[in-house]
Amino acid sequence: DGGITQSPKYLFRKEGQNVTLSCEQNLNHDAMYWYRQDPGQGLRLIYYSQIVNDFQKGDIAEGYSVSREKKESFPLTVTSAQKNPTAFYLCASSSAGGGWETQYFGPGTRLLVL
Amino acid sequence: QQQVKQSPQSLIVQKGGISIINCAYENTAFDYFPWYQQFPGKGPALLIAIRPDVSEKKEGRFTISFNKSAKQFSLHIMDSQPGDSATYFCAATSTGYSTLTFGKGTMLLVSP
Numbered sequence: 001d002g003g004i005t006q007s008p009k010y011l012f013r014k015e016g017q018n019v020t021l022s023c024e025q026n027l028n029h030d031a032m033y034w035y036r037q038d039p040g041q042g043l044r045l046i047y048y049s050q051i052v053n054d055f056q057k058g059d060i061a062e063g064y065s066v067s068r069e070k071k072e073s074f075p076l077t078v079t080s081a082q083k084n085p086t087a088f089y090l091c092a093s094s095s096a097g098g099g100w101e102t103q104y105f106g107p108g109t110r111l112l113v114l
Numbered sequence: 115q116q117q118v119k120q121s122p123q124s125l126i127v128q129k130g131g132i133s134i135i136n137c138a139y140e141n142t143a144f145d146y147f148p149w150y151q152q153f154p155g156k157g158p159a160l161l162i163a164i165r166p167d168v169s170e171k172k173e174g175r176f177t178i179s180f181n182k183s184a185k186q187f188s189l190h191i192m193d194s195q196p197g198d199s200a201t202y203f204c205a206a207t208s209t210g211y212s213t214l215t216f217g218k219g220t221m222l223l224v225s226p
Binding site: 004031033040041042043044045048050056058090092097098099100102103104105106107108 | 120123146148155156157158159160163203207208209211212213214216217218219
């Protein structure tokens, strides 16, 4: 089965802690994206990557970091600098880096702060 | 990129009725307008998309209407079914852009 997997489904963060959300795809897609979803706020872009070893900030990158060492993987770290991390995080990929390419989304990770 | 404004925020429609969701944009460079459908607890999935060279695109019960001069586009769901209950996001982008700009979403509930 081709697709995007995100883990864990639920993640709990303590104050001052960094946490990492996993995103893996086996679609052989070049581009990958991280979005944050809050009620009534739509999908806001955190980071995106069009090619391995390269990534760009989205609209709300502060308090987050990413890496793209492998084509299949695009982990997102929520750092302690992100003061309001509680949200639903969605990873997506597309075959190429153009906005017109269909984006395929993973099932999401819900992050909660203890 | 500039924002895409979506309305209404929520919508309740009776089974068999027509659901209409509207979006407006400002950036005249936008030339691709997809709609994504998201069920609770799941990631969104592409539902239907349109380019501005046509004014309407239909796929089954789902139709996008596009008004280039007004910079507006809308999603019509004919014969709405309870299984259509989901959150719908419009989006826009340009051929030269790397990312999509999403609207804030419309939560649709189709009552049996």
